[in-house]
Amino acid sequence: xxxxxxxxxxxxxxxxxxxxxxxxxxxxxxxxxxxxxxxxxxxxxxxxxxxxxxxxxxxxxxxxxxxxxxxxxxxxxxxxxxxxxxxxxxxxxxxxxxxxxxxxxxxxxxxxxxxxxxxxxxxxxxxxxxxxxxxxxxxxxxxxxxxxxxxxxxxxxxxxxxxxxxxxxxxxxxxxxxxxxxxxxxxxxxxxxxxxxxxxxxxxxxx
Numbered sequence: 001x002x003x004x005x006x007x008x009x010x011x012x013x014x015x016x017x018x019x020x021x022x023x024x025x026x027x028x029x030x031x032x033x034x035x036x037x038x039x040x041x042x043x044x045x046x047x048x049x050x051x052x053x054x055x056x057x058x059x060x061x062x063x064x065x066x067x068x069x070x071x072x073x074x075x076x077x078x079x080x081x082x083x084x085x086x087x088x089x090x091x092x093x094x095x096x097x098x099x100x101x102x103x104x105x106x107x108x109x110x111x112x113x114x115x116x117x118x119x120x121x122x123x124x125x126x127x128x129x130x131x132x133x134x135x136x137x138x139x140x141x142x143x144x145x146x147x148x149x150x151x152x153x154x155x156x157x158x159x160x161x162x163x164x165x166x167x168x169x170x171x172x173x174x175x176x177x178x179x180x181x182x183x184x185x186x187x188x189x190x191x192x193x194x195x196x197x198x199x200x201x202x203x204x205x206x207x
Contacts, residue, residue: 077142098117
């Protein structure tokens with residue numbers, strides 16, 4: 001069977017049909033108190049960005065629950081932690097401020113989605129409230145909210161994401177072996193296993 005591409009919005013609408021009122025009207029421009037409670041309970045989010053030329057990136061951010069700092073009903077801030085220094089998403093934001101975020105709570109099948117415009121800060125009074133294990137962030141992502149809504153559970157239910165009986169973490173080679181096989185690195189598998197071993201967790205907040 002040949003590929004049949006959709007090229008017009010009207011054609012897409014004909015396949016998907018009308019948006020149910022509950023879905024069409026659920027987005028808001030300000031945080032509700034329940035949204036703030038969700039942010040306070042979430043230890044993990046995904047941040048989607050796009051460069052000026054349209055190339056995209058999705059970056060995970062994780063910290064103790066409540067790591068996202070709520071400044072007011074339309075503004076939040078996310079601390080940056082030591083990482084691989086690629087800064088793909090940050091460089092995108094310098095060229096194109098539009099961002100999309102998805103906040104997860106382990107065990108919950110719904111998510112909180114936030115869309116808005118972002119800026120990079122190197123200093124602000126609230127940085128002192130973002131200290132974790134002695135690490136004060138050198139950067140923070142400030143997001144001015146334009147749209148926020150809760151997303152339904154269907155994707156998580158279909159994937160059985162939170163069901164341990166469905167997990168097969170050893171179904172693929174270790175991360176060290178994957179790195180050795182797909183990247184050009186000089187370290188041996190044994191050296192990489194040691195690098196990604198117990199000491200890796202101990203260095204999470206070391207620059």
